[in-house]
Amino acid sequence: xxxxxxxxxxxxxxxxxxxxxxxxxxxxxxxxxxxxxxxxxxxxxxxxxxxxxxxxxxxxxxxxxxxxxxxxxxxxxxxxxxxxxxxxxxxxxxxxxxxxxxxxxxxxxxxxxxxxxxxxxxxxxxxxxxxxxxxxxxxxxxxxxxxxxxxxxxxxxxxxxxxxxxxxxxxxxxxxxxxxxxxxxxxxxxxxxxxxxxxxxxxxxxxxxxxxxxxxxxxxxxx
Ligand SMILES: [Zn+2]
Numbered sequence: 001x002x003x004x005x006x007x008x009x010x011x012x013x014x015x016x017x018x019x020x021x022x023x024x025x026x027x028x029x030x031x032x033x034x035x036x037x038x039x040x041x042x043x044x045x046x047x048x049x050x051x052x053x054x055x056x057x058x059x060x061x062x063x064x065x066x067x068x069x070x071x072x073x074x075x076x077x078x079x080x081x082x083x084x085x086x087x088x089x090x091x092x093x094x095x096x097x098x099x100x101x102x103x104x105x106x107x108x109x110x111x112x113x114x115x116x117x118x119x120x121x122x123x124x125x126x127x128x129x130x131x132x133x134x135x136x137x138x139x140x141x142x143x144x145x146x147x148x149x150x151x152x153x154x155x156x157x158x159x160x161x162x163x164x165x166x167x168x169x170x171x172x173x174x175x176x177x178x179x180x181x182x183x184x185x186x187x188x189x190x191x192x193x194x195x196x197x198x199x200x201x202x203x204x205x206x207x208x209x210x211x212x213x214x215x216x217x218x219x220x221x222x223x
Contacts (some may be wrong), residue, residue: 007050026051086140094128126192126215141182149176152206189220
C-alpha cells in the first residue's frame with residue numbers, strides 16, 4: 001500500500017474529475033513545475049505520468065476500484081494511529097454526580113419525591129462530571145466511562161422466582177466501561193455531552209445497558 005501512487009492527489013483533483021479537469025490541472029501545474037520554468041524535474045515527471053495515466057480510460061477504471069479501497073484503508077490507519085496516541089481519561093475520573101451531598105446542597109430533601117424528579121428539581125441534568133486540563137481540550141481523548149448494566153440471570157433466565165442469584169428478578173445489576181473516542185477540539189468547558197447507549201454492543205449478548213443515554217458535564221480543572 002505504501003507504493004500506491006495517488007494520481008488524483010498529485011494533480012490536485014478529486015476522483016470525480018472529468019477529462020477536461022485533468023487536462024486543465026496538468027496545464028496549470030506544468031506552468032509551475034516544468035523544468036524550463038525552473039521547476040523540479042522529478043516532480044514534473046510524476047505530474048506528467050499521472051496525467052497520462054488518468055487520461056487512459058481503461059487504466060483509470062481499474063485504478064478507481066483500488067482507489068476507494070486505498071482511501072478507506074488510509075482513513076482507518078489514521079484513525080487507528082489517533083486511537084493509539086489518544087490520552088485515556090480513566091474510569092475513576094468520571095464522578096457520578098447523584099450523591100446525597102449534591103441533593104442536600106440543593107436543598108431537595110423530600111424523600112417522597114421520586115429520585116428522577118428530585119434530580120430535576122436540583123437542576124442536575126447530567127450523570128457524570130469530568131475534570132479536564134486545558135491541554136486535554138487540545139488533543140484526542142479516549143473516555144473510559146463507567147456504566148451500569150443489566151445482566152440476564154444465567155442461573156434461572158428469569159424463570160425461577162426463588163432464584164438466589166437474582167432474587168427472582170431474572171436479572172442483576174453489573175458494571176461496565178464504554179470507550180468513546182473524542183477528537184481534539186470538540187469539547188469546551190461547561191458542555192454537556194450525551195452518549196447514546198442504545199446501540200452499544202457488549203461482548204455478552206445477555207448484558208444490556210441500564211440507561212439508554214448518559215450525559216457528562218465537561219469541566220476545566222482550575223489548577
Ligand atoms: Zn436467577
